[in-house]
Amino acid sequence: MSCLICAGQAESVECIHGWEERQCSQCGHYRMSQALILVMMEEGQIFDTGQMRQWLTARRDQEAVPAIDQRQAIWVR
Numbered sequence: 001m002s003c004l005i006c007a008g009q010a011e012s013v014e015c016i017h018g019w020e021e022r023q024c025s026q027c028g029h030y031r032m033s034q035a036l037i038l039v040m041m042e043e044g045q046i047f048d049t050g051q052m053r054q055w056l057t058a059r060r061d062q063e064a065v066p067a068i069d070q071r072q073a074i075w076v077r
């Protein structure tokens with residue numbers, strides 16, 4: 001499995017319907033909505049890896065496994 005943010009090596013973790021969960025050695029543990037993954041694929045968008053990692057790190061203060069949905073996505077412009 002590859003990481004949805006950096007495309008590096010990541011483990012896929014079983015999770016609830018509608019979400020994908022990954023454990024990436026670089027980005028850490030996170031959850032991403034399948035709706036967002038669809039947007040990424042259909043629109044050919046690429047995550048801003050650095051900014052997403054920063055967001056995940058900050059978010060872990062409140063949520064052990066941060067969930068990324070369309071509002072949280074930071075794309076490369």
Ligand SMILES: [Zn+2]
Nearest residue numbers: 003006024027
């Ligand atoms: Zn990653």
